[in-house]
Amino acid sequence: MNSSTDKVIWLDFNDAPEQGESTKSKHDARELKQRLIDSLDAVLTYLFPAGKHRGKQFIVGDLEGNPGKSLVVELAGSRAGMWMDFATGEGGDIFDAWARVNGFDTASQFPELVNSVAQWLGVSVDQSRTLSVAYEKANKPTMPARQQPTDDLGPATGKWDYRDSQGQLIACVYRYDTESGKEFRPWDVRSRSMKAPDPRPLYNQPQILSANQVVLVEGEKAADALIRLGLVATTAMNGANAPIAKTDWSPLKDKHVLVWPDNDDAGAEYARKASEAIACGGAASVAVLHIPGDKSVKWDAYDAVDEGMDVWAFVQSAPRTIVKDAEPIPLHSLGELLADTSPMPDDLIAPRVLTPGGMIVFGGAPKVGKSDFLLSWLTHMAAGEPFLELTPSRPLRVFYLQAEVQYHYLRERIQSMGLPEAVSRQAANNLLVTPQLRLVLNDQGVEQVIEALQRAASQGGVDILVIDPIRNVFDGGPEGNSENDNNAMLFFLRERVEQLRDAVNPDAGIILAHHTKKISKKQVEEDPFLALSGAGSLRGYYTTGMLLYRPDEMLTDRTLVFELRNGPGLPAKRVDKSQGRWIELDPHSDRLVNQDYGAKLDAERQRKRDVIVQMIFDEASQGRVYTSNQFAESFEGQAGLGANRTINERIAVLATKGDIKFFRHPEDYNLPALTRSKYGYLCVEGMTVPAGEAIDTDTGEVKQSHLWVKPTHYKCAQTGAVLPVENPDVWVYQEETSHES
Numbered sequence: 001m002n003s004s005t006d007k008v009i010w011l012d013f014n015d016a017p018e019q020g021e022s023t024k025s026k027h028d029a030r031e032l033k034q035r036l037i038d039s040l041d042a043v044l045t046y047l048f049p050a051g052k053h054r055g056k057q058f059i060v061g062d063l064e065g066n067p068g069k070s071l072v073v074e075l076a077g078s079r080a081g082m083w084m085d086f087a088t089g090e091g092g093d094i095f096d097a098w099a100r101v102n103g104f105d106t107a108s109q110f111p112e113l114v115n116s117v118a119q120w121l122g123v124s125v126d127q128s129r130t131l132s133v134a135y136e137k138a139n140k141p142t143m144p145a146r147q148q149p150t151d152d153l154g155p156a157t158g159k160w161d162y163r164d165s166q167g168q169l170i171a172c173v174y175r176y177d178t179e180s181g182k183e184f185r186p187w188d189v190r191s192r193s194m195k196a197p198d199p200r201p202l203y204n205q206p207q208i209l210s211a212n213q214v215v216l217v218e219g220e221k222a223a224d225a226l227i228r229l230g231l232v233a234t235t236a237m238n239g240a241n242a243p244i245a246k247t248d249w250s251p252l253k254d255k256h257v258l259v260w261p262d263n264d265d266a267g268a269e270y271a272r273k274a275s276e277a278i279a280c281g282g283a284a285s286v287a288v289l290h291i292p293g294d295k296s297v298k299w300d301a302y303d304a305v306d307e308g309m310d311v312w313a314f315v316q317s318a319p320r321t322i323v324k325d326a327e328p329i330p331l332h333s334l335g336e337l338l339a340d341t342s343p344m345p346d347d348l349i350a351p352r353v354l355t356p357g358g359m360i361v362f363g364g365a366p367k368v369g370k371s372d373f374l375l376s377w378l379t380h381m382a383a384g385e386p387f388l389e390l391t392p393s394r395p396l397r398v399f400y401l402q403a404e405v406q407y408h409y410l411r412e413r414i415q416s417m418g419l420p421e422a423v424s425r426q427a428a429n430n431l432l433v434t435p436q437l438r439l440v441l442n443d444q445g446v447e448q449v450i451e452a453l454q455r456a457a458s459q460g461g462v463d464i465l466v467i468d469p470i471r472n473v474f475d476g477g478p479e480g481n482s483e484n485d486n487n488a489m490l491f492f493l494r495e496r497v498e499q500l501r502d503a504v505n506p507d508a509g510i511i512l513a514h515h516t517k518k519i520s521k522k523q524v525e526e527d528p529f530l531a532l533s534g535a536g537s538l539r540g541y542y543t544t545g546m547l548l549y550r551p552d553e554m555l556t557d558r559t560l561v562f563e564l565r566n567g568p569g570l571p572a573k574r575v576d577k578s579q580g581r582w583i584e585l586d587p588h589s590d591r592l593v594n595q596d597y598g599a600k601l602d603a604e605r606q607r608k609r610d611v612i613v614q615m616i617f618d619e620a621s622q623g624r625v626y627t628s629n630q631f632a633e634s635f636e637g638q639a640g641l642g643a644n645r646t647i648n649e650r651i652a653v654l655a656t657k658g659d660i661k662f663f664r665h666p667e668d669y670n671l672p673a674l675t676r677s678k679y680g681y682l683c684v685e686g687m688t689v690p691a692g693e694a695i696d697t698d699t700g701e702v703k704q705s706h707l708w709v710k711p712t713h714y715k716c717a718q719t720g721a722v723l724p725v726e727n728p729d730v731w732v733y734q735e736e737t738s739h740e741s
Contacts, residue, residue, distance in 0.1 A: 032117055033095040037081045039121075041224065042161050043094060044073060046120070046206070047101045049444040050475065053228040062088075063100050066440050067475060073097070121169060160220035162201045162237065165209040165251065165447075170201045173220060173237060186237060199248040200237040207232045210443040212495060213256045215301070215315060216274060218267060222260075222301040229311055233301070240270040244277050253282040256326065258315060263291045263299040279324035286323040289315075346393045348463060348509045349381060352567025353390055356507040358543035359497075363514045363532045368548055368558060369577070371404070372417065374468060374513060376582050379419055381464065382427035388560070388573060388584050395426060396463040399456050400433040401449060403472035407435035418580020432456050441496040442475045450503040457504040465501055468513035470534075483534040486720055490537050514538075516547070523649065524549055526605055528561045530649060536656075536720030548575075557585055608650050611639050613659055616684045620709065623690045625671055625681045628652075651682070652715075658733035660684055661711035661725065669707055679722055683711045685731045 036043050044051060044058050050067045051060035056076045061068025062085060073083040073094075081094030092100075099105075104113040158175035172187040186196040203223055208214055211232040217223050218239035226233035234251075236242035240262060259275050261267035271288045279286045291299065304311055348354040364370035380387035384395035405413065410433065434452070439445040456462050467473060475496055476488030483489055501508050516531040524531050528547045529539055539545065545563035556577070562570040574585040615635060619626065626634060632647035641647050654660045662680035666673060669689045674680060688706035695701070710728035715721075717734040 032114060033081070033093060035121055036094045036098065036117065038159065039161055040075060040081060040094065041228075042163075043098070045227075046163075046167055047097060049206075050440060050442040052230065063090075063097070064438060065101070065442075065444070067442070120167070158221075160203065160224075162197075162203055163205055164201065165205045167206050171197050171237070184238065196237055196246075198246060200242065200246050201248055202251050203235045203237070204233060205251050206447075207443055208234055208251045208255070210446045210499060211255065212499075213258065214252060216252075216257055216259045216278070217301045218260075218262045218270060219300070219302075225302040225305040226311065229305065231311070231315065236274065240266040242270070242274075244273045247277070249274075249278050249281040252278050254284050256285045257283045257287075258320070259286070259288045260301050260315075261288065261291070263295050264297050267298075267300075275323040283324060285326040287320040288323060290319040290321070292318075348393060348396060350391045350393065351570070352564055353544055353546075353562070353570075354464070354509040354511070355543060355566045356509070357501075358566065359493075359510040359512065359541065360544045360546055361512050361514050361532065361538060361542045362546045362548070363516050363529075364548040365516045365518075365550075368550055370513060370548055371402075371468065372413070372577075373548060373575075373582060374466070374511075375414065376417060376419065378431055378464075378466065378511075379427045380423055382430035383423045384426060385423050388575060388582060395430055397456070397461050398431045398464045398466060399453055399462050400431065400466040400468070401437065401473075402434055402466075402468045403437045403439075404469065405436055410435055416580075420581070429460075437473070439473065440475050441473045441492070441500075445473065445475070446496055446499055449500055453500060453504045462504045462508055464509045464511060465504075466511040466513070467497070470512050470514050483538075486537040489534060490541070490719070493538070493541050512542075516549070519649075520646075523646065525551070527653060529563055530653070536652075540716075540718035540720065608641060609654060609659060611641060612647070612650060612654065613684050615639070616660070616682050617687050620687045620689050621706065623671075625666070625689065627674070627677045627681060628679065629677075631682060655679075655715040656717050656720075656734060658714065658717075658731075661731075662713045662715075662722070663709055664712045669709060679715070680713055683709055 041053075048058075048060040048065045050065055051058055051073075053075070056074070058073040058075055059069045060066070060071050060073075062071055070088075071083060071085040074080055081097075082091070083094070083097055084091040098117060099113050102113075102116055104110075104116065155176075156174040157177045160173045161169055162171040162173070163169055169189050171189055174185050174187065176183045176185070185194060187193075188195050188197045190197065202208065203220055204227065207227070213232065215226055215231055215233045217226065217233055217235050219235055223233040223235045236244075236247045257275075257278050259271045259278075261271035275286045275288050295303075301311070304314065345356050348356060348358070354360055362370070362374065364373075377387050377390065378398050378400060381390075381392045381396045382398045384392050386392075402410070414433075439448060441449065453462060453465070470492075471483065474483050474492055476482060476485060477491035477495065481488035483492070497510060497512070501510060515533050517533045519531055528549070529545050531547065531549070532539060532545070543565045547561050548558050549561075550558050557574050558576065560573040560575050562572070564570060575582055576585055577583070612631075616626070616631070628648055628651045631651065632644045635641055635647065636644045641650070651660060655662075661683045663683045664674060664680040666681060669691075671681070671689065687709045689709055691705045691707040694703060694705040711725050711731075712728065713722050714725055714732075716723050
């Protein structure tokens with residue numbers, strides 16, 4: 001782009017509407033809107049990080065940026081930038097969306113709105129006034145509303161914005177299609193000159209900041225193609241011609257980087273040099289993809305997307321050259337483990353309730369007192385004082401991210417809790433609580449919370465991170481699935497929650513407050529942690545589960561139960577509030593009654609297990625096999641098994657323990673084909689199905705022969721995933737081992 005005024009026509013985007021200038025202001029607003037439309041992909045990614053591209057539309061949950069599909073933005077044609085929220089009936093253009101998301105009133109705060117957009121676009125107020133004059137001098141009646149910057153190469157045919165991790169514009173790259181081919185010219189926003197910044201930034205830094213894996217390609221066009229598919233992609237400025245030494249590779253530190261080169265010699269050389277520089281810069285791992293042999297010269301990531309390739313599968317499984325491998329998985333021999341007599345790490349909260357780097361999921365139904373209990377507990381931990389025999393190792397620094405109660409009602413609740421004065425005084429500076437946060441822990445939300453965590457850490461560290469509740473901040477990843485989806489829950493725990501912890505203290509403990517499902521008291525008493533709402537992977541991920549529930553709605557006392565991975569089991573506690581304080585009730589008064597009741601529950605669980613297993617076995621011997629749902633529907637209300645849902649939940653427990661497995665090849669046994677079943681037909685140990693009649697060679701009698709049914713799949717106790725059985729001839733129970741052998 002040439003900077004001489006006789007060759008460049010700029011439009012004014014920044015002048016605020018003042019009295020007597022309404023016509024000019026409308027013109028400026030129109031040009032400002034057009035500039036936003038010209039950078040529509042970047043604008044929408046900035047405003048709505050949780051949104052997704054769907055063909056010629058961009059979808060997101062609402063103007064607050066929550067995941068979903070209610071709000072639709074048009075990406076092309078005359079309606080580009082127009083949006084409609086089908087949940088509320090609201091709509092407008094991209095200019096309105098910018099104002100609404102950033103909290104500007106277009107009537108009373110127009111100057112501030114204009115300056116906000118101008119700053120994001122990298123156009124200074126002084127420059128915009130100067131350029132406005134230039135525009136007015138060059139005013140022509142035939143000038144269209146949309147006018148691209150023009151120089152000696154003609155109008156730009158493409159533009160890409162380079163931003164820092166905070167979203168501020170650093171540079172722009174313009175593309176020109178000339179008679180001799182395409183040319184690219186950079187614009188340094190800070191120096192206001194046509195040159196590349198020094199050092200040269202990477203593309204798409206706001207998304208790189210919170211990503212774990214990043215794909216490096218050649219050119220912004222290829223990067224954008226992958227970004228639209230949900231991958232985090234970047235490129236160095238100038239692609240294969242990028243000067244390696246002058247590029248700032250630091251945003252890729254601690255990331256797992258995959259380099260996708262163009263299919264030519266220049267691409268191979270770029271991949272070699274860039275991968276070495278990234279590896280030396282501290283990336284966690286670096287690899288270079290191998291381009292399939294049947295691809296044309298210069299074939300790249302854009303071509304892969306354009307021809308409909310399954311890019312996600314290609315990125316995950318294609319052959320590659322490892323430049324720098326991730327840290328090796330540590331291995332310890334039995335002898336080393338037996339010989340290690342070093343002291344165990346101190347519990348954050350004893351006894352083994354919260355260990356360094358551990359995670360508690362604390363569940364409870366609405367109105368059971370979960371938030372009040374949690375606040376009291378955290379205050380004692382921050383003071384270094386025991387709470388219901390849960391003992392901190394020292395006064396702990398607690399960061400409590402809560403997303404339910406607004407500030408004034410939060411302080412009212414804390415002031416009315418009746419906390420001991422000495423405890424409150426000791427915890428005064430150690431317990432940091434947010435008022436109600438209206439954010440989702442997507443890329444942008446994580447970045448905001450990390451900034452707050454780092455501020456807290458600078459004032460004395462963070463020992464415990466609390467999120468209350470999961471539901472209000474949940475982000476299920478690129479597919480946007482709910483907390484009931486195993487993959488979405490694992491994404492949230494690994495890519496969101498763990499990222500927050502790693503940003504301040506990898507040994508910090510995490511407490512996640514969660515809600516429970518509506519199930520019967522009897523079901524809660526049989527297996528309390530089945531009550532936790534959401535995916536089974538949540539239960540397999542935490543180190544400690546805690547559940548607070550009310551056994552009898554007519555009484556005020558609650559039961560607090562524990563499930564520990566890192567220590568011996570803890571007995572359940574009966575707790576209640578007395579004079580504003582949580583206390584543990586004397587268990588001796590009803591010890592014998594509870595023991596007897598517990599024994600009855602255990603006996604009933606064993607009875608149902610025996611009945612279900614025997615029914616599956618007997619039915620199979622008659623040639624009748626069932627999926628979980630089919631069995632629950634067929635035997636609802638029979639043999640004391642209860643309702644459909646109760647039977648399904650017992651089958652889920654038995655599958656987790658290994659009493660029930662599954663088989664998926666019914667055709668081998670002349671059985672009906674499977675339809676729409678996640679697991680397969682139910683299978684128990686020693687189960688057989690009829691194989692036809694046969695004559696006994698000794699007696700001459702006609703007898704029914706049977707085939708032994710072997711399982712093909714089992715349910716993983718840790719993740720709830722369906723995994724193949726490695727040895728179908730050996731029946732393995734989960735109580736014996738955590739995996740098939």
